[in-house]
Amino acid sequence: MSDTTTTLAITRAVPGGESRVEEYVVPYEDGLTLLDAIIWIRRHHDPSLAVRFSCKANACKECSAVIDGKPGFLCAQRAVPDATTRIGPLPKPRLIRDLVTELY
């Protein structure tokens, strides 16, 4: 097992409240997606991090977020070794909590 890591800088927020950015360092492995990394954070570090996902295979379109300034899907983008990826909620839909926004 390598010691390579990837860092996620995630916007934590509640509606009407102050938002803050928390950095999480996640063990990197080949093929790790941003969603995999967030699941690792919830499993090993902070289960209170809110994220919406379902299929993990780019079909359901539930795991949208703003990734390094651009909208995208967390399951469809790879984490980057030895680098930081900034992740926040979509700006337009109503915020539910953290990365979760309203979706129909």
Next chain:
Amino acid sequence: MLLETDVLVVGAGAAGLMAARAASAAGASVVIVDKSIIGRGGATIMAQMTTAVALGAAEPDSVELHAQDTWDGTRDLGDRAIIDVICTRAPDVIREVEGYGANWARTADGRYSQVFAPGHSRKRCVYVDVLRTGDAVSQALRSVVRRDGDVVRLSNVMLTKLAKDGDRVTGALGFAIEQLEPVGIAAKTTIVATGGLTFLYARNSASANMTGDGFLLAAEAGATLRDMEMVQFFPIAHLYPPLVQLDPIMWDPFRYKLGGRLLNGNGEEFLGESGDASGAYTTPRDTATYKIFREVEAGRGSPHGGAYLDFRMIGADALKAGFGPVIDILARQGIDLTRDMVEVSPMAHFMLGGIAVDAAMQTGVDGLLACGEAIAGMHGANRLSGNAITEALVTGRIAGETAAARNAVARTPVEAALAEEWSQLQALWHPRAVTRDDASVDAFKARLQQTMWENAGPLRTGAKLERALADIRALAAESEGLALAPVEAFALNLQERVELRIMLAVAESIVLPAIERRESRGAHVRLDFPEQDEVAVAHFLTRGGERWSMTARETAAASA
């Protein structure tokens, strides 16, 4: 939140949406609920290509022949009445869904394009797109239900218990996940359409919400489960190199189109498929899964513990034509199929067993129906490719019709039952006041998935299954009393806590009959009992006092 309706549908994949549509079309009011987003969560949206239906467009076919092929695939463990009704009604239902916007592919002369899939004796499978048939079916049903003023849609609501008045199911109880609050729905008829349970396995092709909720909901309300040990493992799920943006089971449709062959780690063919390189693809899923693992166990696996999938004999132009945009997604991730083989291996894919129902989708419990992947009977010990969406659509329609026909029944309020369930949930979530979760519930789920994969997965032995049972019970004991922090918005940890409770109970419902089934039949492979018994025996489970009770009956008697 308290609601009243004629028909409550739990789960909003193809089966649930179709049930909602059919009940509404027959004049009933409907509430449809999903733990995820209506029409997005679950398995339907991930279905790749084939939908089996005897339309006879490509060559002469009949519903009787479809039923016979399906029965032959079940390894004598199917239910004839269920198979017959699904195959018989499939042509009409497929056309109905086309009317909602699922544009089944047509040939140049305007007929349905129907292709071959293993186990079917005719070119029988329609499709919308090679990788997006399920998505197209979901979208069509989602939009027809959205436009239907008689259907109330509730996303992100998890139902945790069915309400009962004596022996009758009177609705369901649970909570809203986005803005935490109790939810109770009083209904004349409740339909369980929650799909399967393959998220119980570490290697799975499932949505994260496929935690088997409906099996426990139904069993706790008095329904019987059948052949829960029968879990289908999809043989050629992607293993290596890592791939994003594609479903791990996406190789299958390309094998239908292009052929390709499977090789062991030594580069040898091992499936005995005669014309494999020329496109024939004939090995049923249960056999292919078994043979891949046999190569791995014999030390002839690929480097990451599977088999090689080889398309190199197919020319670059044919590959580009066959794979379309997928060839570019692969290229961006360093995979050139003219040069590289990929590694594949089995993955938990589909629940074959489930809630026992009759041909009208009645569970035997008054007021409770079930449909879709959640039921038993269509597939027995092995599902043919293409029969899942067909089962979901047809049984959903039947359940909706049966429910609407029960509209004369009186409704029973569920308010008091909801207060009781809400206090049960509070006790499960918050046995003590804490500001941080005692532990990650998701980590417990991962440990359960690991032991299920290793010990109750594709290759089983009595000793491994006993190990799984011990692990399940140890995890149940260890998670007992786990305290979670309060959360008001998007209560994912609370959802996961209920799911863990469900998954532990449902995992036992797989392992207990798997221990008793001392034979190998279809998807259930016992290395210590490699032969299939002459007489097929079905296993029935009921639940009482937090325990499963099992009975066994020969299948002829079971389907009589």
